[in-house]
Amino acid sequence: MTPILDAQGVGRRFGAVVAASDINIRVEPGERVSLIGSNGAGKTTFVNMITGYVKPDTGRIVLDGTDIAALHPRAISQLGVARSFQIPQLYGDLTALDNMLVANACHDRRLSFWQRARRPAAIDRARGLLDRFGLLEHQQRRVAELPGGVRKLLDIAMALTGQPKLLLLDEPTSGVSAEEKFPMMDTIMGVLGQERGTTVVFVEHDMDIVERHASRVIAFYSGRVIADDVPAAALRADDVRRYVTGELLREEVADAQG
Numbered sequence: 234m235t236p237i238l239d240a241q242g243v244g245r246r247f248g249a250v251v252a253a254s255d256i257n258i259r260v261e262p263g264e265r266v267s268l269i270g271s272n273g274a275g276k277t278t279f280v281n282m283i284t285g286y287v288k289p290d291t292g293r294i295v296l297d298g299t300d301i302a303a304l305h306p307r308a309i310s311q312l313g314v315a316r317s318f319q320i321p322q323l324y325g326d327l328t329a330l331d332n333m334l335v336a337n338a339c340h341d342r343r344l345s346f347w348q349r350a351r352r353p354a355a356i357d358r359a360r361g362l363l364d365r366f367g368l369l370e371h372q373q374r375r376v377a378e379l380p381g382g383v384r385k386l387l388d389i390a391m392a393l394t395g396q397p398k399l400l401l402l403d404e405p406t407s408g409v410s411a412e413e414k415f416p417m418m419d420t421i422m423g424v425l426g427q428e429r430g431t432t433v434v435f436v437e438h439d440m441d442i443v444e445r446h447a448s449r450v451i452a453f454y455s456g457r458v459i460a461d462d463v464p465a466a467a468l469r470a471d472d473v474r475r476y477v478t479g480e481l482l483r484e485e486v487a488d489a490q491g
């Protein structure tokens with residue numbers, strides 16, 4: 234099977250900082266891969282290299298058979314990569330539905346912008362997605378008036394309008410309250426389960442969410458991959474317990490204190 238994503242020997246420095254070092258990651262269709270790691274470990278750099286916002290210094294990044302490492306972000310998006318951001322990128326003065334229509338129109342360049350945006354099929358698709366995310370009641374509200382959790386879901390719904398092959402979610406639950414996190418991720422993953430063929434790579438700091446929703450976990454530390462396995466095994470690995478969750482360090486400190 235052709236992998237959706239095949240990154241081989243990928244490296245990137247920012248001055249003296251090594252943000253990615255010999256990253257080798259292959260993602261198969263349908264996987265739900267969680268990227269974990271402490272602040273500055275290199276997760277966002279990896280996501281930015283897939284979307285084309287950061288170019289690797291070394292290595293290859295192949296999307297569904299096409300080498301994308303040198304392509305412009307727009308070209309990569311048109312090949313089927315979509316992303317959501319830690320802080321949703323929305324048009325505050327437009328309604329939720331119009332945000333969806335604008336996102337959808339960006340994927341189809343055949344007609345003028347609003348002709349594309351207002352096609353009946355585009356409106357149906359946008360309303361269908363809003364419905365599946367539980368957002369239909371908000372469709373005519375200005376986005377600036379919507380609560381943060383709703384805006385996050387809308388951002389992800391917008392990313393799905395173009396039926397991407399690969400969806401990248403950068404900390405989908407950041408800034409969301411502990412009570413809202415779990416139902417929110419259940420909604421997101423439930424919708425993705427209905428979207429045939431969408432593969433997901435998500436950056437996540439909450440290990441309970443990772444265990445619940447990832448089929449595979451890739452842990453980063455200092456620009457390197459230190460674990461790549463099913464969640465139970467990856468979260469038990471010594472390097473992950475030392476450098477990501479900090480459990481091992483806490484145990485060692487407790488032992489040292491007697």
Ligand SMILES: Nc1ncnc2c1ncn2[C@@H]1O[C@H](COP(=O)(O)OP(=O)(O)OP(=O)(O)O)[C@@H](O)[C@H]1O
Pocket residue numbers: 247250251252270271272273274275276277278279453
């Ligand atoms: N544009 C940039 N210029 C300079 N240094 C950068 C740039 N982008 C990232 N870095 C550095 O690269 C390293 C990896 O950063 P990155 O944002 O990828 O980590 P991260 O794992 O996503 O962290 P966080 O969880 O805080 O978002 C860090 O040391 C960061 O300061």
